[in-house]
Amino acid sequence: MAGPVKYTPPPSPPSPTASFYDISDDDEDEYNTIAHARSGRGVKLLYSKSKVYVHPTPSAKDNIAGFIALIQQKPKPGPNHSTTTHSRNDASSFLLAWVPEASLGDAYSTYVKVDLADDDSPPRQRYLVPPLPTTTTHRDPIGLYSFAVPVSEIYSLLVRPPSLGWWFGSVVINTRSGDSFPALFFHDSECESTILQKKKRVRESFDPFDHDGSLFWGGDEVLRWLRTYVEVQRSSVDRNVYLINPSEEDQLSFGRGLNAGDGTLSKAQPEATAAGPNAAGQQRDASMDPFMKTLKETRWKVLEQLSKITTFTRRTANEIADNPRIPPQVRRLMKNPEVQTLQDEFDSARLYLARWAMSIAEQGEKDRNQRIWTAQDVLESENSSVGDFEILELETGNLAIQERRRIVTLAEWEGFFDPVSGRLHLTVEEVKERIFHGGLDPNDGARKEAWLFLLGVYPWESSHEERQAIMNSKRDEYIRLKAGWWERMVDGNSTSEEYENWKEQRNRIEKDVHRTDRTIPLFAGEDIPHPDPDSPFADTGTNVHLEQMKDMLLTYNEYNPDLGYVQGMSDLLAPLYAVMQDDAVAFWAFVGFMDRMERNFLRDQSGMRSQLLALDHLVQLMDPQLYVHLQSADSTNFFFFFRMLLVWYKREFEWGDVLRLWEALWTDYFSSSFHLFIALAILEKHRDVIMDHLKHFDEVLKYINELSNTMDLVPILTRAESLFHRFERSVQVIDKKDNFPAPSAHQRRPASSSPDSAGKGKSPQRPTVGSSSGVRPPSALQQAIDKDKPKVISPELRELLRKDVPWRRQQTS
């Protein structure tokens, strides 16, 4: 059946360029004249691989076995032939095809022969098979029928290597017009050629893995075939995507990342570097494994794409599909009928899906932290209504962000000060900006210095000598304060009532210190016997740092007797002590911290109430949809943020992240209430899950509580910053509107609601209490008119714009 052989084997390796394989005029003539037995025409079968299945249903018995093949046909003649780009033109003569075994008839043996041809390079022999109907769209979602896609029409291949023990490796063809063909599953254990190729590898290199440790599988072969003729470039955005003849635009948005090199492969590179999936790809497979078991295999590609944009509801899917910012590839995907079906199908499992998607997105965020953030990165990790906004933010200052996020080392910190006087020679704002965005180096002692400024122990304008004097007197005062309670209580110079109260406080402190951050090595040890044999911890022992913690807290109890010790304070002190490792210094840092945190611990809880109220107003303004949902879930007390606000996310983030977060918050760089924007950022990140799945207060509380230690800090900081800017702008817009009220409402106002306004001297503007710019409270009539949008900036909200700490305790020194 084969055509006459008139072919010179190409020199190999290295693989020759695609053009080398262009059929010569001679060939072409010959090629044209060869008639296939049945069809009367033939196309060249370059490569094929058997036991490649379509899985139309989840049931294995419905699987359809077939061949994947690379076929060469005569290029379509046309006037554009000579003007089209060379590689495209080449590509259009190649077809990537899948044919069911059952439909092959006589050609079956040819496919098998080509499959088993022991040839790495392009085939020496030419095999002709009946032409397949060329397709560029995939109309039948079940994919029962064969298809042959011109390689020039292939946009990308989604290549998923087999994972250990669970699913088959697969390839999905995505066309330039936006269609996806059904996933082709490589049943490698049935495929004779793959088995042989594996054996050959073992024989030759004693290693079934390729150079980067991935197991060889059938899909590798398909990529190898394609690389022989066209450019195949692995996407750095999605390691499972291989772009075919990518345009420059595609390369920019999808292709080479900054860490390219491992991702870029072209036909010109030697075969040895032909990479399978890298380690990251493997990891992701492993992490998805248990989840994927619940899904139909044929659908994985869709889910994988969905997971990137973490969009499981139709509503958002449509939004995304219509959003012009979305790369066309993603937009097309979202409109794919298969995706739509999937969304319907898994409605019931949405909570699970959403949680999972969130975790994948977070993993993605972590991975991307190695690179510069791009708008697309953010987009992919976003699923909130504020996504668009953040893209804007990031687009304007893309490069600046990485620069700004550079960590502040001790050397840089010391450079902020005049070497002689030790006075700051930058502005305080500049220093705060650096600390807010970059954070302080956790390892070189920068924090030990800088935190004392941030916490108000040292004035920013102080000189080196002044600071030394301050520290000396602070040390003395600490000793004095500590001696105060010691003499009265331990030496017994107190009334019995005083003593009872003190003992109660001491016991409370004792209990809490022994359960505060004991996983941190500094606090872990139990190497010294407990000084008090009556302590409940007498049997377990203690260590010197725990004892220092107790003394500092008892001294604070002495320093601020009205407040005393309240649960949560030990959580605030521990990081300060761990950084300072000096009880007197840590104590004064703690006093500075407590000056701003005191309101959290008041007996009447008024400080916590007011912050929860401010958060309430903030969510109302920034995300009214979510607010309405929380209302319906009886959750607008925002109690589920109580823990986060009380100890500033100490229980929500890893130790290192807590330190980083606190120093950012201490700067008051944007607002002294920036911690509420952190809360908003967390809420926004999870808003879709909350709105779609959480209907009751207990569900919301549980979900939020369980976020503890699952969150990555930097993206939340970034998001909080964006939200702050948006808030600032919203306030400006509303203030502007309020300065130009609707005239009709204004005129009727005196008659209806303000009987004393006849007094001409009186301003119609009644300034709101605590408001700096005199927002006019809307009249009843106005309120009725804008019932839908009663947007007034409350004093609680206006306070969020302040950079000072208005509730700060007056220093008693």
Next chain:
Amino acid sequence: MASRKKVLLKVIILGDSGVGKTSLMNQYVNKKFSGSYKATIGADFLTKEVLVDDRLVTMQIWDTAGQERFQSLGVAFYRGADCCVLVYDVNNSKSFEALDSWRDEFLIQASPRDPESFPFVSTPSAWPVSEEQFAVLVVIGNKIDVEENKRMISSKRAMTFCQSKGNIPYFETSAKEALNVEQAFEVIARSALAQEEAEEFSGEFSDPINIHLDNERDGCAC
């Protein structure tokens, strides 16, 4: 009328800080004890499905912060509680003395102001219940694993207290050694279920009264 629908029983654990509220909850639900729980801030809950007399119920057990000032924000989860567990540490007399105020706190916060949760409280004659019975309470003395010479509150003293408060069921447990925890919570589940059913039952009869109350409230707004 016993309905067979699945029941959610809300149980709230109160008591001084450090008496072992979190440990008891975790021992009962997860069968685990850890010496390194952090002080509870805010509130959290765990759920457990249990069979009570062939009836499958879900217990939602709420754990709260122990320091009294944090209770004022916690009204949100007192609401609708079917049972309240008061915990003290048998080695700490202060925590025992505090039981009274914890009990009062719960009764004030949970029931009279919340007629929806405890409708029979406002039903004048159909349910001649004494004040002591309308909210189901259980007292637990925890940490009985600690050596005897450290013990401050004797069983007798605790039982006398519970009897004087209207025969509150009393248990002594060790969350650490898993002593008696299961038994205590079995009674808690049973009590909570009885409470829940009493509400259902009285609810059928007190409907008109509730409407009346609603009207009164509306009346004020007019």
